[in-house]
Amino acid sequence: MDILSVKDLKKHFGGVKAVDGCSIAIETGTVMGLIGPNGAGKTTMFNLISGFERGVGEIMFKGIRTDKLSPFKIARCGMVRTFQIPRALxxxxxxxxxxxxxxxxxxxxxxxxxxxxxxxxxxxxxxxxxxxxxxxxxxxxxxxxxxxxxLSGGQKKLLEMARAMMIDPSMMLLDEPFAGVNPTLARKISRYIRELRDDGMTFLVIEHDIPAITKISDRIVFMNEGKVMAEGEPAEIKRRRDVLEVYMGGEG
Amino acid sequence: MIEYVDTLLPYITTILLISSIYAIFSLGLNLEWGFTGIINFGHVAFLAIGAYTTVMFNMSGFPLFLSVIAGIVLSGFFGLLLGIPTLRLREDYLAIVTIGFSEVLRFILLNEQWLTRGPFGIHGFERPLQDVIPYQHYNTFLLILYLVILAIIYLSLERLVRSPWGRVLKSIREDEAVPSALGKNVFWYRLQSLMIGSAIAGLAGAMLAFYISYIDPNTFKPIETFHAWIIIILGGTASNKGTIVGALVFCTFLSVTQFTNRFLPFTAHQMGAFRMIVIGLLLMLLMMYKPEGIFGKKEELALSD
Amino acid sequence: MQLVINGLVIGSIIAITAIGLSMIYKTLNFVNFAHGDFVAFAAYIALFANTSGMHLASAFLVAIIATIALGIFIEKVVWLPMRRKNASRTTLIIISIGFALVLRNILIFIWGGSTRNYDIPVRRGFEFFGATITSNQVLVIFAAFILVFALHYLLSRTKIGKSMRALSDNVDLARISGIDVDRVILWTWVIGLGLAAAGGVLYGLVTAIRPDMGWYLLLPMFAAVILGGIGNPYGTIAGGIVIGLSQELSTAILPTEYKFAVSFVVMALVLLLKPEGIFGGAK
Structure with missing residues (x-):
């Protein structure tokens, strides 16, 4: 069963198409990784799904249309997000x-x-x-x-996840949970995500750290220039030429 | 010695009376600004609504107690009316709109003479238990009554801000995206805060009217709002105790400076202006160098980052 | 017709005083609640110079220079250090209110609270399509035109004017592209307050000078700024004229006392319905 399905989602800022017709579906109790270069539209996707921005298209969460709901109502449906720069109070x-x-x-x-x-x-x-x-x-x-x-940056990330756990969500959106986190803490976070998934929670995770995200994800979506370019199991995605080009292109 | 006490005691009573009114007025603003982060520059409007409603209801035949309740309720209701369209605005727009609201209200009070007697003001209205309490003890009675009211308001507010409700307010003050992401209806909480803060200001308005036994529109100039701001900042934003101490310090300052023209070569109106200059400087210096106030905790202040 | 003329006169004063408010609002990202009191300050300086025997034209210049000097002083001791501290917008607003109180009461302290007028001969007005225009009113409109053209020249032709516009378009971008931000901000104060001072002196020509004249001008100025789109000088000018006209024309149907409320209502409507402003400020 898909807990979240997004159909033909669009968001334009002036002339810039941040998200340009994206469709994804996430099965309950899985971890979906969302990767792509900077400016690919990943965070905008998050903002749209969690209601912090309004776009065009259809978002269904647990059988409810959520694309017109305000963020707090979406959160009450059982979806909670974290922020790229952790927002600890x-x-x-x-x-x-x-x-x-x-x-x-x-x-x-x-x-x-x-x-x-x-x-x-x-x-x-x-x-x-x-x-x-x-x-x-x-x-x-x-x-x-x-x-x-x-708290340190990494500890704030943990705090955000812990705080999100408090509302017993059925789904968590994590925006770069490993960024700026030391390796020990990062391993810990991966372990928590897997444990929680095994208990039935669903995750959508934005991440730049490709090895880390491929290790924890069941499926991966690759975005570029506002579009979904590829979707599949981590092993599949790793072999995709266009993905490699985008990630390796900049570095060599 | 006896004569000394005889002149000093009424004087202290007066200071305490004014302080308790200002303390309640400022506690209302502290809920809005200190705990929720709402910039309300039109707080005095609710003082006016409370005072005028109480007096006018009473004069048209309602019992005094019910009139005060009407004043409180109507102030809260106007808080709701003001809040619904404006609380989604950016903080600087909110500042302008609220201050404009209070000034427009004052103009209405000044000009709709059929309703408010305009600039002539209203006096000779009933005060609580005025027929029972001997005139020479009336202020003492009022002081006791006001201190009791202050205690009730203070304790109620403390209870509220320490409850989960208050926790949501504080989270909104710091970063409203967080409570939104956790499923809290931020707008509704801001609205509640503004309504309660305004209702408390309305109560202070009724108390002010009873104390000075005369109200006119120019009692409610924007400067009163800023007096409350100074009191809050002096006492430490988001500290109810600090607000009460701030009110006492501030009112003592106001009243003591009424006598200093014996020592300074100023005329009466110069003294008034001088006092305002000191108040303005105080506001600037506090915000520049000690924004956490005298009693505030630096860690808890959500002002300057 | 009389109302239209009065409206144009007041409107042009609101327009030129509000430009500074608008530019500072955009570049420094805060509402300067003391702006109106700078206007009043200028009027009093001109009054002082004028009543101590100076011709009004030279008093006009003295007032502008004094106001700019005061503005630079405050920028150096208050705003610059607060920017360095990364003070929040709210902190800045409250400080500006404190300063407004100080400035207004210094005026009251020195000159008292009563109304004053310049020491100039009162000339009779002349008839114009059934309305009476005083020569002072003509002077105000004429001066406002000159100031607006001077401003236009400055913003479009000079280097400092271009950097000012760049800064008010996008502060970060301006900083990256190597503009000396603090210097440009200083010039923004100079020009904004210079215009405010000019407006203040002119205002004294058509109305009585009072310490709270700046306060009563503040809300119409805000309205003009909001109407024109924050940081858009030409929008602000248009906004000022519209506010001036609607204030005066409202007296045909409403008691005169509600002039002030008219600008508030106009502003509140714009804020609630189209917060980016009406006159091309949209972005």
Whole structure:
């Protein structure tokens, strides 16, 4: 079953065709890698799918048309994204960052803060526990009380993923999870992605690090100049001439 | 000694009364700006709406308590009306639109004399329990009442900003893309913040009217909004405690400088201008060198990055 | 007809004062709430020079020079250091409000809060299609024309003018292409405030001089800037004329006191419906 299908998606900025008629489909419980040179339209694709930008075309997520929905509604459907430059809330602590995320918190409704204080407290306790578990899963429990602003770039990437986990998404969009991350941490992130996939989560991952992305992906989409140029299993894509040319062309 | 106390005590009462009104007024703005990051340069409009609604409802026969409630509700409602079209605007546009809103409102109050008696203002309206409390103790009574109200507002706000609701507000202040990506309806939260902040300003408006027992449109000039801004910044953005201390410091400054013309060779209006120059400089210097204020935490301030 | 003429006069003053606001807004990326008070400052300097015996023409020049000097001073001690610190737009806005308070109250402190007029002979106006035009009004429109042409020459023909336009088009691009940004910003202040000062002195010719005249001019100026598209000097000029005209013409159906509200409503509508401006500022 496809959890996400995108049909003939287009986005133009003035004369520039950032995304020019892309169609992709992702099967539930798989990792899809999205590769391509700079300016290929990968991040724009992300913005369109997560609702941060409006384009033309059809996006179906879990059987719901999401291309006209605002970002927060799409997130509520169970799709959560990270950002290329990690957006940790630096003026809040790491655990506050995590505790922000869960949906349908009673304490987020002003009247419940007043009328059902016990329920709000009880839920806060559960959420705090859950955030502890997730921090443990990502092995950053010791950072819980730090202000997120004090974290390293790599740690912020982990924080973003951990925060995304808090809303129990069915699908995660990761924008360059390995960029600027040291090799140890990168291996860790790959392991988390595989573990989560085995539990049934779906991933769409933008990445420049070709060896890393081919290792974790079930399928790979190669984009260039706003179009999908190739799609297939990692081994297939690696053999494709046009892909090699784009990636090797610049370097030699 | 006794005479000294006799003149000093009413004086302190006055300062505390004004401080408590300003504190509540500024707490409303602190919710909007300090916790949510909404630039509202028209906060004084809601002070005016609260004051005028309370007085006019009461004069047309409603019980005083209900009139105050009406003032609060109507202020919140106008916050909603202002917010729906404008809260999606960029912060600088919002600044211009809100300040324009408060000025247009003041012009309406000045010119629609059939409704508001225009520049002549309204006086001689009822004040809470005025027939019960002896006149010479009235300000003391008012002070106690106002301190109780301040305590209630403060505690309620503390509870709100420490709740998950407040957590969402703070995340919006820092980077609204994050709560959006996590499924929070950012616009609705901003709207709630503006409504509650405005309703609190409306309450402060009713309190102001009772204290000075006279209102006219020029009580509600834009400068009052900026007084609240200075109080917040002085006390440390996003600190309710700081806002209250800021209000006390600021009002003490305002009132003490009324006596310094004994020491400075200024006329009364020069003294007034001098005071505003000091206030303006204070605002500039605070923003330039100590934007986290006196009591604010630097780590928590989402201003200058 | 009378209203049209009054509108044109006020409109041309709004236009030339708002150009500086617009250019600074775009290049420095913040709204200078003190801009109106610079306008008032210029009017008072001219008043001071004029009442101490100087001819109004020389007082005009003195006012412009004094205003520019003040602007450069503030750029050096406030705006430049704050840019170095990467201060947010909000921080800059609040600082500009603080400065507006300081400047306005310095005027009140020295000259008091009451209205003043230049020491010039009052001449009778002449009839023109049933409307009365005073020679001062003619002077204002005439001067505004000259200033606009001078500005046009400066922006299109001189090197500094071209860099100013490049900077207000795209700050990053300008920086990369080797423009000395700080110097151009300084010139933007000089020209923007020079025009604001000129507008302030002229404003004093057709209306009384008051310390809060700048404040009441601020909202119409914003309206002109928004209408014309931020950073577009020609759009701002058109916007200023439109705002001036609509303010005056509104008095035919609304009480005069609501002039100010008219510019607010026009601006709010543009912001809500077409925030990139009406007059070719769209990008």
């Amino acid at each position: 630096t003026k809040m602590t790491v655990s506050e960052n995590l505790m922000l995320a869960p949906k349908t918190q009673a304490g987020e409704r002003i009247w419940d803060v007043w009328l059902r204080p016990r329920r709000v407290r009880e839920q806060e306790r559960q959420i705090r526990e859950k955030s502890r578990d997730i921090l443990e899963f990502f092995e950053i429990s010791h950072l819980g009380d730090e202000y997120a602003g004090a």
